[in-house]
Amino acid sequence: QITLKESGPTLVKPTQTLTLTCTFSGFSLSTSGVGVGWIRQPPGKALEWLALIYWDDDKRYSPSLKSRLTITKDTSKNQVVLTMTNMDPVDTATYSCAHRGGLRGGFDIWGQGTVVTVSS
Amino acid sequence: DIQMTQSPSTLSASVGDRVTITCRASQSISSWLAWYQQKPGKAPKLLIDKASGLESGVPSRFSGSGSGTEFTLTISSLQPDDFATYYCQQYNSLLTFGGGTKVEIK
Numbered sequence: 312q313i314t315l316k317e318s319g320p321t322l323v324k325p326t327q328t329l330t331l332t333c334t335f336s337g338f339s340l341s342t343s344g345v346g347v348g349w350i351r352q353p354p355g356k357a358l359e360w361l362a363l364i365y366w367d368d369d370k371r372y373s374p375s376l377k378s379r380l381t382i383t384k385d386t387s388k389n390q391v392v393l394t395m396t397n398m399d400p401v402d403t404a405t406y407s408c409a410h411r412g413g414l415r416g417g418f419d420i421w422g423q424g425t426v427v428t429v430s431s
Numbered sequence: 432d433i434q435m436t437q438s439p440s441t442l443s444a445s446v447g448d449r450v451t452i453t454c455r456a457s458q459s460i461s462s463w464l465a466w467y468q469q470k471p472g473k474a475p476k477l478l479i480d481k482a483s484g485l486e487s488g489v490p491s492r493f494s495g496s497g498s499g500t501e502f503t504l505t506i507s508s509l510q511p512d513d514f515a516t517y518y519c520q521q522y523n524s525l526l527t528f529g530g531g532t533k534v535e536i537k
Contacts, residue, residue, distance in 0.1 A: 348526070350528075357529070357531045358467075358469075358475065358518055358520075358528040359528065360525075360526040360527065363526065371525055372525075373525070373526075374432050374525070375432075407474060409474075415477075415480045415481075416463050416464075416465055416480060416481065416520075417465030417466075417467070417477045417479075417522070418465075418475070418477060419477045421474035421475060422474065424474060
């Protein structure tokens, strides 16, 4: 059974750097074709894809946020970490990580999400 | 960047209705499209992959079609559990979600 869980601060101040960790089980991020992505959703708004890391350490970023994002993986710990710099109140959202299987383009398993508020 | 436009943004329907949601891509994405259902406070659920591939366990009243730039998600007979927000997502070039379609009770 695949599970993912996000962790990190619930409150960050403007200009600070956000670091979120996705801890997963039930699959290996060293298996060919597997990826883990980050997606956010501001309150009452649509989903927004942020970043994706693959089993081979290939990394992809949303063009509009690329300069602020870094995604890394620690295969031995079954973790994926997302950092976002220069946080702003408009970045207030629920941040979720999700599994992408080798034969799918969609995210088939999602974490519960973690709410991040940006406020001074 | 590929933009995804969903219509309508809100849809009012009754139980038993046939419902169709449209998703248009700003350029051709072949069949590289997924559909999700999201209920309030819950994570999205993958319904359909590669435009028309129904995920395991998803009721057969859901179907997807289309290729290129125009896609549809159809619910053949709306059930009470189907009132939710639906999103499309392209994965032809990076990833992009549509703006969502809320299906509400008429």
